[in-house]
Amino acid sequence: MANVPTSPIIFLCFLIHFTSLAVCFPSQHAELVVRDVQRKLNASRRNLGYLSCGTGNPIDDCWRCDADWINNRQRLADCTIGFGKDAMGGKGGRIYIVTDSSDDDPANPKPGTLRHAVIQDEPLWITFQHDMVITLKQQLVMNSYKTIDGRGASVHITGGGCITVHNVNNIIIHGIHIHDCKPVGNAMIRDSPNHVRIWEMSDGDGITIRGSKHIWVDHCSLANCYDGVIDATLASTAITISNNYMTHHNKVMLLGHSDSYVQDKDMQVTVAFNHFGEGLVQRMPRCRHGYFHVVNNDYTHWEMYAVGGSAAPTIYCEGNRFLAPDDPSKKEVTKHEEAPESEWRNWNWKTEGDLMLNGAYFTQSGSAAASTYARASSLSARPSQLVGSMTMGAGVLTCKKGSRC
Incomplete structure (x- = not known):
């Protein structure tokens, strides 16, 4: 690696976790950095016995490279995270x-x-x-x-x-x-x-989804429904909502029945690798009481806010890409619903590794301790710089017999 500078500062920078590499190296090395990240991710998936197509999306890398998917349909069930x-x-x-x-x-x-x-x-x-x-x-x-x-x-x-x-x-x-x-x-x-x-x-x-558990909604395209596109309430838990493409809707996703329904305190939901697209207004998601991991999603549109909630939910936003609208009054990602600041400032909401674009900002609250988010952590986030490639196939895929989806 003759072209790598050898000064102590650069060498120390090289040792930092790969999410910081782009800061240390000039832009011409970005592609090399991404390839290295993907190589490491794919190696970890192979160690778990998964095939890999090199996208960095652990669900898709598990099954999409199989051209004989039509005869191996049920293998999909092994890819949930x-x-x-x-x-x-x-x-x-x-x-x-x-x-x-x-x-x-x-x-x-x-x-x-x-x-x-x-x-x-x-x-x-x-x-x-x-x-x-x-x-x-x-x-x-x-x-x-x-x-x-x-x-x-x-x-x-x-x-x-x-x-x-x-x-x-x-x-x-x-x-x-x-x-x-x-x-x-x-x-x-x-x-x-x-x-x-x-x-x-x-x-x-x-x-x-009501009073149900072990639910996975993946690679669906959802739009223009009367109430929510996906709502989970009444003590539902063990849910993953992934790789979906959502557009043209007001109240997108409600997780938690009501502020008074304390049975939702054990709800755990992962919202990962989704594309929240054009024509969306709010609730991506709106959470109550439980534990919510919002990870590696692409937010390209919102009219009110992206992530919100009430009744003291724990929300861990990690590795997402938030592109704020041009309206200067709508830059905030978060909305603390139905409570004064004296109350919501104790709710545990955290952003870590999120990419904030066009003036987007996240109002954190509560504890910053990692232990606080243990029950809201469900998978290892990928760097937010990879969100575009990981969510490129969000929504319904075109799958033809004899070829990869």
């Missing part, structure tokens, strides 16, 4: 192929429909025979141990509901478009092969 890492979905179950896009009778769904698949008692890995738009009459109520896997088809879920994950566990939702969902309900809906009942009005979320 974060608080939802134990979500099995339908792993080990049979493949159920949806052939019928209709939703004519939510109380008695036809075999071959998505609704018929998601209510079964057995583990199922649900795929789609061809491109389809599924316009729901009522909310789609899921049973435990299910994977909805949209790879290989363009699948849109829209209309009434949309997806309800209620008092169940082990759910994976991957690779589908979810949009234009609206409140429906007070109707008979079958939620298992042997049980049908009246379900009250839904909130109009894209995905509603």
Whole structure:
């Protein structure tokens, strides 16, 4: 390495963790630094038995380089990280192929429909025979141990509901478009092969998670729903929301039912590698009571704020890229909701390694001690300078048989 300066100051700088390398070396070395970071990350993944495609996104590097993904679909379940890492979905179950896009009778769904698949008692890995738009009459109520896997088809879920994950566990939702969902309900809906009942009005979320655990929502594209695009409430926990592309929506993501619902104090949610895109206003996410790791996301648009909350949640923002809007009154990333400063200044909100662009700033509060964030730490963050490459494939992927997604 003859071209590397040998002065003591430069040598000391070289020994600093790779997140600081870009400061020490001139811009012409940036590509070398990124390659070195990726090499180290990929080596660590191989040590865990994973394949690697070199993106630095640990979920995608786990499975996307497999050109035979169509015959190895269930390997996806081994790639979950974060608080939802134990979500099995339908792993080990049979493949159920949806052939019928209709939703004519939510109380008695036809075999071959998505609704018929998601209510079964057995583990199922649900795929789609061809491109389809599924316009729901009522909310789609899921049973435990299910994977909805949209790879290989363009699948849109829209209309009434949309997806309800209620008092169940082990759910994976991957690779589908979810949009234009609206409140429906007070109707008979079958939620298992042997049980049908009246379900009250839904909130109009894209995905509603209530009282559930071991949930993973990955590589979905979500937009323009009545309430939230993804809401998790009522003591739900062990959730990872990753690699999604969210656009054109007001209240994006609510994590925690209400300030008075203290059962949410044990909620743990990882929000990672998502792209929060155009037309978004607020709640990316809005948190209550629990522990939230917001890590390596790309925030390119917000109209009010990006990350907020109330009721003393612990929020650990790490390695994100925040691009503030041009409006000088909307530069703040954070919003401490429904409390005076004398109260919220004790809430544990921390930024570490975040990239703040166009005047973005984060108002920290509470303790700075690392131990405070132990329950809000779910994975190792990558440098924020790599967020662009890690989130480039956020949202629904184009996956064709015989080639990588």
